[in-house]
Amino acid sequence: MRAMKITTNIPVPDIEQARPFWSDFLGLRDEEFNLGWVARFTDPDSGAHVQLVTGDRTSPADSQLSVHVDDVDAAYAEALAAGYEIVHPLTTEEWGVRRFLVRSPDGTVVNLVAHRS
Incomplete structure (x- = not known):
């Protein structure tokens, strides 16, 4: 599994x-x-x-980071093998990603995600 991009998730009320x-x-x-509960804003030149994020639609906890990976299934297997707490399986x-949320040992909730091909 390789991290391709990391996105900061900022909680906002609206x-x-x-x-x-x-x-x-x-x-x-x-x-x-913009899915109503999560939207990504990007600088067109720098990226x-x-x-x-107003609140995760399907997970019981919000994540602080989204890590876009090349193989989310492998990442899930590694997280399970390492004994990390899986927050969302x-x-x-339905919005086109395959993902899971895991809690790091310091308590940070991380959304590991891959877009379906």
Whole structure:
């Protein structure tokens, strides 16, 4: 398993109210997606990005980071073998990703995710 990209997940009460700061002020103008409860804003030139999250739709806990991996099934097997706490099991979500959430030893909840081909 290899990490391809890491995205910071920022908890916000309302994505539309938070949008002007991230999009206008910080220049993260490209809205890559918006599912109502999670949206990613990206700088079109540098690729710098954040995800704003009001609350995870299917997981019992929100994640602080999303780590995009090349093989999420292998990552899940490694996490289980290492004995890490699985917060949300390996799931193919209706919005087009396969993912699971795991708690690191320091308590950080990490969303490991791969987009379906």
